[in-house]
Amino acid sequence: MLNLLHSIFGGGEGRGRYPASLIEMAIERAVEGTDPRVRALPGYSHKLRAPVIHAIDHVIELVDAIHEEPVMVAPASHGTDPRLGALFASPESMLDILGRDQALRDYLDTAEGRRASRVHTLLLAERVERNILGLDLVGDQVRRDVAEIAVNFFAHRLLEPNADADETRRHLKRRAFDFLLTQALDRISQTNLERVDLAHQRDLVNRKLSALEQGGWGFKLAEGEQPNLAALMADLDEITAHLHALGPDQAILETHLGILIEVLGNAEHQLWSEPITLFLDAMNIVRDEHDASARRIDLMELRGGKGQRLVMLPLVIAPDQLPAQVDFLTAVQRYL
Numbered sequence: 001m002l003n004l005l006h007s008i009f010g011g012g013e014g015r016g017r018y019p020a021s022l023i024e025m026a027i028e029r030a031v032e033g034t035d036p037r038v039r040a041l042p043g044y045s046h047k048l049r050a051p052v053i054h055a056i057d058h059v060i061e062l063v064d065a066i067h068e069e070p071v072m073v074a075p076a077s078h079g080t081d082p083r084l085g086a087l088f089a090s091p092e093s094m095l096d097i098l099g100r101d102q103a104l105r106d107y108l109d110t111a112e113g114r115r116a117s118r119v120h121t122l123l124l125a126e127r128v129e130r131n132i133l134g135l136d137l138v139g140d141q142v143r144r145d146v147a148e149i150a151v152n153f154f155a156h157r158l159l160e161p162n163a164d165a166d167e168t169r170r171h172l173k174r175r176a177f178d179f180l181l182t183q184a185l186d187r188i189s190q191t192n193l194e195r196v197d198l199a200h201q202r203d204l205v206n207r208k209l210s211a212l213e214q215g216g217w218g219f220k221l222a223e224g225e226q227p228n229l230a231a232l233m234a235d236l237d238e239i240t241a242h243l244h245a246l247g248p249d250q251a252i253l254e255t256h257l258g259i260l261i262e263v264l265g266n267a268e269h270q271l272w273s274e275p276i277t278l279f280l281d282a283m284n285i286v287r288d289e290h291d292a293s294a295r296r297i298d299l300m301e302l303r304g305g306k307g308q309r310l311v312m313l314p315l316v317i318a319p320d321q322l323p324a325q326v327d328f329l330t331a332v333q334r335y336l
Contacts, residue, residue, distance in 0.1 A: 009060075009173045018056060026052045026177065030264065033181040034188060035256045044257060051265035058267035059176035063169055065273060066300065070120060070165075070314035073098060074321055082295040083313055086280055087125055087153045097156050098123075098315075099322035107161040108319055116163035119317045122172060124302070124310045125153040134285065149286040151278060153311065161317070176271060183270050183305065184263040188256050270305045273312070 008025040027048045031038050038044050071081055075091040078084045088094035098104065104121065107113040129149050136146040160171040263270060279294040281287050287294035302310045 055264040055267040063172045070316045073317045101158045104161045119161045120165040120168045121158040121161040123313045126155045151284045184260045187259045
């Protein structure tokens with residue numbers, strides 16, 4: 001059975017120094033997360049060993065590279081840290097957005113979360129640039145309809161909130177490794193389009209990919225209500241049973257194994273991070289770096305092989321700084 005949130009990482013791994021148990025668990029998770037029927041192929045584990053180790057190397061390096069000091073979230077820090085000032089419109093909206101984050105709320109509802117005075121997490125947000133017409137002051141003259149670029153950040157979400165920073169990092173490594181598996185699974189679903197008789201298998205693979213993404217594999221923003229993990233795992237078990245019922249087609253399974261080997265062996269082309277520097281004024285309008293109104297914004301951007309781009313910033317959140325969440329059902333009942 002595939003455990004959606006189980007992390008294969010113990011937290012003390014160094015690049016290239018992995019216990020055999022970690023490598024074995026990673027190989028089996030890679031197979032279970034894509035097409036478990038690959039186990040029918042002789043030598044599958046041996047063939048996956050090198051690319052899996054390469055992928056582990058990469059995700060550990062990727063997460064450990066997020067070494068900047070986490071930003072302490074507080075109303076005052078919105079005005080003193082230009083990154084928070086750019087990412088959120090105001091201190092109030094910052095605390096409101098973070099306070100409503102489902103991952104954080106779920107963690108704070110646990111026994112451990114209720115005891116936490118500080119929570120470590122990774123903020124992700126999407127960045128979009130828009131061409132607009134604005135105003136500009138040249139000398140003492142106001143110019144209208146000046147072409148400008150406005151930068152907006154939206155779809156903010158928090159990953160792996162935890163009172164222990166090491167636990168947050170451990171689960172981020174799991175998430176990055178699992179993201180690679182979703183990329184392989186997506187490739188597998190595309191290969192099945194070439195044969196009409198594989199339509200049912202393609203549908204099963206697409207269902208599995210959707211379930212894994214909803215279950216927190218990777219960095220895609222889940223749509224709709226927070227998924228029920230027990231229901232997702234039951235659905236994954238059903239999909240796996242249907243795939244096994246299709247029987248092993250060696251040529252197809254060799255193709256699936258080859259895709260998995262290629263994706264993991266080229267992990268650095270599937271997921272990586274790059275520093276970005278923006279010069280923005282208080283309205284998030286792009287300015288020349290020498291402009292008196294320009295704030296220098298240094299951020300890291302997470303990038304995927306299919307063009308995905310997400311700004312990321314490590315945070316420390318004090319739960320007592322967050323606004324109280326309104327229980328709308330209870331509020332309505334008071335007036336009934």
